Amino acid sequence: MGKRLFQIFGPLILAAALVLGIFLLPGHLIGYTANKKAQEQAAVSLSPSVLKGAGLKTAALDDGYVPFFGSSEWSRFDPMHPSVMAKKYHRSYQPFLLGSRGTQSLTQFYVMQNIQPQLKNQKAVFVISPQWFVKKGVDKAAFSAYYSQLQTTEWLNQYSNTKMDRYAAQRLMQMPSAKSDHIVYAALERVAKGQQMTPNQKRYLGLRQNFLKSEDNFFSGINLPNGNLKKVDQQEKKLPAQYSFSKINQLATDLGKKETDNNRFQISNSFYNHGLKQEVKHLKGFQENLSYLQSPEYSDFELCLDQFARLHTNVLFIIPPVNQKWADYTGLSQSMLKQFDQKIRYQLQSQGFNNIVDLSDKGDVPYFMTDTIHLGWKGWLAVDQRVDPFLTKKQKTPTYHINDDFYSNQWQQTTTVTN
């Protein structure tokens, strides 16, 4: 009987022992071997696995890449895109694009959790999309798609009992992904209430972090999509060999004109053909009642500000406009957009975040936007005009004074601010 049992269960036991052995080895023993090519790919891949992981990001950020936080705009690669400009003109910084369609402040807060050393006393760029600030805040399914257990455990392993951590725990508990691990969920319940985690929870989180880190080291470099890097290389060729603002500006106008000639909104032809054309007649006036003024997103965004302040990160914030022609057609209220701008600026400036590229009034500049809400040609160039000096020249050290009131429901619901 023993022999037959061994024949049946032997392979299972051996496999289990091997897997456990590998994952329980301390993370640094396996180590992450960063190669330059993988970093270059990862920096523009916009892949959820890069965003959720740790090894690739930290290695690249240690290597001169600068975190560019944002969302879907990063996928609009044209010659003026920050990654293309930085590569073409061999800037001393290279953007590491963090975020993709559906990532919002809450995701970005957790993304910051495993690159804290890389953010400390460093610089970063952050694009704030007005579209995040809808009534319900971040979409639960979108949050799940970018949810990283590794980031959650790393955060819990270093949390301190502050408003920021309590609020982050509360918000995470509202997301279905938090329930994917019941011990983590139980730990979150305690953190949200301002209690210490139990020793067992701490032990578990330590083991879990180790396990996830090994997993990340093994797998994060595998199968990186390289489509975006190809796009960067293609777009780069269109730029003049020597940097010249007037030439690039002219190129932006020319490209914009050529690529938006099949519709009346100055939306890029391919975007327009890709699903918008058929729907456009149903969309007239559909944004009439939309408001970006009341949203839990304001407090989620405060998490990012709070985290930046704690790490003394000097951040350049970019507020993009909405394509004016599109806004007019769909009935999106200009006065509401203006109020949004005031509100978000108040939240930034009153806490000492004064590096703001406010493009919110540029929605009617031709070829500023590549589609309805995303920056393109001229818009990207305007961004470059501010990003380049910010990252290459010495900046004054900012002083932040975080105000916990921005975590309140009252702030989330405020519609008017007086500066």
Place this chain on the structure above:
Amino acid sequence: MLSFTPYENPTYFVILGIALIPLVIGLLYGKRSHLYETLVSLAFLLLTFGGPKWSTQGVALVVYIIFEMLLTWGYSVYRKRGQNKGYIFYFAVILAILPLTIVKVTPAVDGGNNSLIGFLGISYLTFRAVQTIMEIRDGTIKNFSLKIFIPFMLFFPTISSGPIDRYRRFEGDFTTVPDQDKYLKMLGKGLHYIFLGFLYKFLLAYFFGTILMPKLAHTAMIHRGGFLDLSWSVLGYMYCYSADLFFDFAGYSLFAVGISYFMGIETPMNFNRPWQSKNIKDFWNRWHITLSFWFRDFIFMRLVFWFMKHKTFKKPTTTSNVVYFINMGIMGFWHGVTWFYITYGLFHAAALIINDAWLRYKKKHQDSIPHNKFTEYFAIFFTANVVCFSFLIFSGFLNTLWFTK
């Protein structure tokens, strides 16, 4: 409190594996401890229906089980007295399926809200209960005992989605211990099934369902506007959905059967290479076997006998065609009260009728219709595509494609 959907993640399997060790050792030495089995079952039922799910599902399960228990036991007492009135039997069956009917109809009449008395696996428990009542009426179950019936209903490896076992078959396994040689073979097979299930469910179904399918759905939605909003992506979606459906469900069934084997219960298999079916009838002998056999034994055959006894139709083919429609219509309805599930059922009824007619025609004209390797492969290819098309209907994706903005 811990809470799982059965077989959802590695943690579940680790806990299950540890819980089964004493049971496996016992069976190896020829001992079956019903006490330990009950404890393990209770623990896993609590993991599935307790904790956060207690108020939404757990209570419903307990009430449901008590209800079916009283009903079945009551009917068995009635039959033991030697009585056998038809209307009592019908009444018992109607009562037994009443909770399931309410659960299935509620979302259709109540704006998509789920019924309060529903819980994961109510369909499969109803199949087991109805089958028991029917066999009590037939007299094939003579010594009905709650000591068998309750473990049979609540057998946790198969509680959420089958396979649908039969009372008498279960009783035979449950009251005996397989000899050591046989049990060792069962362990080997069970472990093999579980690992094949990992491949099916966690690799293949994940690839088709989680990675590929959303992309195809997205491109199909973008390319709407043509004839019936169709595009190549819809075709891709059809095959991808079919692959996902098969690997997900077959993977789950392999887990359920594998774990049953560890517990010394030979739960019947649910799939037998369905993609090699030569015709649609063959397909239903290979796909979700325990369900289609249940429908065959307890709906199809019984209706056919009833119609023949009452001489409702002149020709036997008319009888079977009508019964196909009733049988598959009920199956469609059972999946849920939506146009696409019911259409799916009726589509299969039509396919079965056409298939029967073709086979009769073929038999008559044996000399003129060629039969060779090529026609066999063509039949397999054709059947698989008909099935995939039916799954496209079943998926509800056409509903999304046509009726959402």
